[in-house]
Structure formats: C-alpha cells, structure tokens
Amino acid sequence: MKNYISVLDVIDKTVQQFGEKDAAMDENSSFSWKELKKNALGFSKAILDTCKVEESGYPIAVFSEKSVWLLASIMGINYAGGFYVYINPEQPAERIKKILEVLEPKMCLVDDDLLKKFEKANDNFKVISFSKCREYVDREDLDERLLGIRDKIGSTTPLYGIFTSGSTGVPKCVVVSHQSAIDFISHFVDIFEFTSEDVIGNQAPFDFDVSIKDIVTAYFTGAKLVLIPRTMFIQPPVLMDYLADNKVSSLTWAVSALCIISRLKCFDYRKLPDVKRVMFSGEVMPVNQLCIWQDNVPNARFVNLYGPSEITCNCTYYDITRRFNADEKIPLGKIFPGRKVFLLDENGNVITKPDNAGEICVTGQSLAIGYYHNEEQTKLHFVSFKQEDGSVVRMYKTGDLAKISEDGEMYFAGRKDFQIKHMGHRIELEEIERGINSMPNVEQSVCKFDFDKSKITAYYVGNIEKNELRAFLKEKLPAYMIPNKFVQMKEFVLNKNGKIDRTKLA
C-alpha cells in the first residue's frame, strides 16, 4: 500500500481516480467525489478565514443532522488542519454544554436548521452556519492559506474526536490521529476486500467510530456512501426500500441496529439482494438474530468485530463461516495486523492458561492519542507495558474482560467496572447515577443493568415521583442513558464496607 502522510492524501488520490463517480448520497442530494471535495474546501476556507489558525490539530465542533453536507463539513475541517468532533443533536442541551466545555472548540459549524437549538447549549464559542460556509466555495483568494496549512498536517495530527460516557459524570473525548486511521483502515479494506464498486450503507451516527469504517473506507476505495438518517430506523419499510433501491452492498453496523431489522421482521417486507458483507460490533450479537440474518442474506460474509474507540475502531475480527447454536458464544477472533491483543491478570501478568478471565489489553498500531484535555484519564488507561523482551511500549487497558477457552479462541466475559453496552452505546452507569443524584430531593441512587433483557433499572431513595425523575433526566442525559425502570426505595442495604450492596437490589 502507498505511503500516505495524512487521510487528505488518501482523499486526493480517490478524487483524482474517481472524480465523477458518486461519493455519497442522503435522502435529498448526492455528491460526486469532485463535488464532495469542492464543497469540503468551502468549509475549510470558512474556517481558515474566521479562525486565523497557523498550526494544525485544533478542535472544531459540528452540529447537524446526517447529510452529505455534514460529510463535506468534516472533510473540510480536516483539510483546514483541524480535527472534527460531531455533536449529535439528539442530546439534551446540558450535555452538549458539558462536551463544549471539555473540548473548547476553535469554532462550531452548525447546520442552519439547528442554529437555535445549538444556541441553547453554547454561549462561549464562535459559530458559523453551513450556509455561510457554502458561500466560501469559490473564494480563490484563500487557496494559498489552504496550501499553507496543508504543510502543517502530519501523520500525528488528530483526525477526529469521539465523546464517550465518563464515570465522573463528565464525557471523555477520544482523539485519534491520521496515522492511526490510515493504519487501521488499510487493513480493514484489505481483509474485507472493499472496492470502488461497494455501496456502503452508513448506519452509524458520526459521533460513533463505527462511522470511520464507512467514511475512511470510502476515502480509500472510492466506494459510495449511502447515508441512512436515524429517523428511518423507526420506519422499517422506508429503511428497507432505501437500502434495496440504492443497491447497498455492505453493512458495518451496530449490533442493535441490525437487530432492529431482524426483530421487526423486515425481511418479510423486502430482501436485500445486493448485500454481500454484514459486519457488526458494539455489543454481543444474539445468536437467534444472527440466524435470521444468515437465513435472509445467505451469500453475505458475516464478521464479528471487537474493539473500543481508544484503539481506533477494532482490534479483532471473527469471520462467521457456520451456524451457531443458541447456547454458543461468538469468538472475538483474529487480531488485526500491526497490533497485539492479550489478557492481563490483576497483577499485570499475561494470562496463558485457558478459562482464566483477564483484562483485554492492546499494544501496537492505531492506539488513540488519548483523551482530549484530560491528562488524568489518559494516564489511567494508556499505560507503559514491559514486554517479554524487556522493551517498553504504550498499552491501552480496555476494561473489558475475556477468557481464552480450550479451543484457543478468545471470548468476551464482561466488564471490570460499571460500563455497559446498551442500545449500541457505551455507558458508564456512574454517569447516570450522577445525573439522578443531581436532582434535588434525591438522596442516593444506584443503577443496574440487566444484560439479558437489555434494561437499565435505577434504584433511588428520595421524595420524588418516578415520572418526575424521568422527565428531569431527559433534560440532562441522552435518551439511551435514561433508565427503563425506576424503583423508589425506602433505604439501601449496605455491605460491610459501607457501600450500597448491589446484590441486594431486586
């Protein structure tokens, strides 16, 4: 594979090779590769003209629904030397405020329809509307500045930031460099044989790093991106028509999104004859749902992907080449080239014996730069590790537990802490508890997650009605963090350490 300094070199190559070919579409518009880049540079020029930046690697926030314009804006941020952080408009203003406080963006690009909504969350940072950015497309006087900043963009320059739930109640921003994305996606494209003929059905919102596997894979190959708006997931017939009519060939989706199609019997409505690749991550895939997919898309390649955002998308993959029984688990599979994945016990020793659970740790290519503006959490999770040969390398501790079984395969075995996966999202239960505890009249709370039913239950002590508490939380936390059930308690049973005894909650 060619040596690319930055993802921009990858895009330039594809624009040159596939200029007139479709790059991306949404419900309303579509761009060829040439048009996409041209519009992206409009955003770049708007940023450079407004911010007067001299160096690369600064954060820019984007606030928009998913569209080809959103895609152009994030590409434009990168061409201007910045890294993009997509802020999902589904979140309540209070959480957006917290995100902006951590990020301190140089400026915010906001879709015109959402300007009012964004103003509710932002009073500190410069805002420029999408329509204003579009006016910059033909500003040739700024071409030179664009070239100037390009020289400052290197392989270690950050490409994007992804906010995830933080156990302290403050969301954390994982920042990933151009090099990490190039290293991972070049393996991804090779192993799963993506080509310019692929039509990628993008389900993941742009604040999930699953979207990187769609976007940067398209950059590499010239494949077409079909952007799927989230609202389609509550209208299955519209979704199935959209996928089938646009001849989508590849789905790299969250498990929860694939399960919407299988659970809602969407294949009875319409099949997806062009799909040849179905890859999933984010949660453990229920075998019965996988079987529905295998029955209905019999010729597709099915792949289980695993890995947190901190190691750039994924570190292992498992090709599913047979039918699984309901009581079987799907292995984590092979390790992507260029990295090591192993299990450490509580004393930091590598586990080699079968059936002993240990923490999944990752070294090598594609580790994230760290958590933006959060030295403390970065030091805690990205540590030094002394390898067998005595050399010391950087290592990310995932907090995920796994076991290597007798057959030599690695299987997921839960979490070390209170992080859960729910509706495709990574959630720290403590962030929900902090939200509940911030309600006046609530004395104490504990959240529990029922893995089998995929339900969060909040137990609380305090003089407040359940529905009031739920309404209050909706103002603070994204919908996927709102507990499914609230249980008011007289008091909590404490264990001998004086902490709430979680095992006594029913």
Add this chain to the structure above:
Amino acid sequence: MEKIIEILQDIDDSVDYANEKALIDDHILDSFGIISLIGELEEEYDISIDASEMVPANFNSVEAISAMVKRLQES
C-alpha cells in the same frame, strides 16, 4: 386503550399518552421503544405485526395503535 397506555408507560412514564398525537413524528418513541412496544402488543393481543404495518400513521397515537390492533385481531 387502557392496556396500551399501560404498555407505553412501561416504556416511558413521563409522556402524556392520552393526548399525544405524534409519538413517531415527534420522535417521542425511538426505535428501541418501538421494538419493545411491538413485542408487548404481539404478546398481549396474540397478533403478528408485519414490518409493512410499521408506518407512523399506525403508531402516532394510542387511538391509532388501538385501531391497528383491532384490525389485526379481526383479520
């Protein structure tokens, strides 16, 4: 109707279902809420709700849901 409101309240009890007319159009119910709702309705009323029924018009209000359930029970 009462039973449907009960099922909906189990999903989210901070919504005034009796008066809400745009459960889908205003994104009050998300995709995960719909999955739970469909499962509960199918079990409670012994019906099968096909994907083709899953259009906003059938789910925007308790009346609409109730009408759909009745229609499916009779067919």
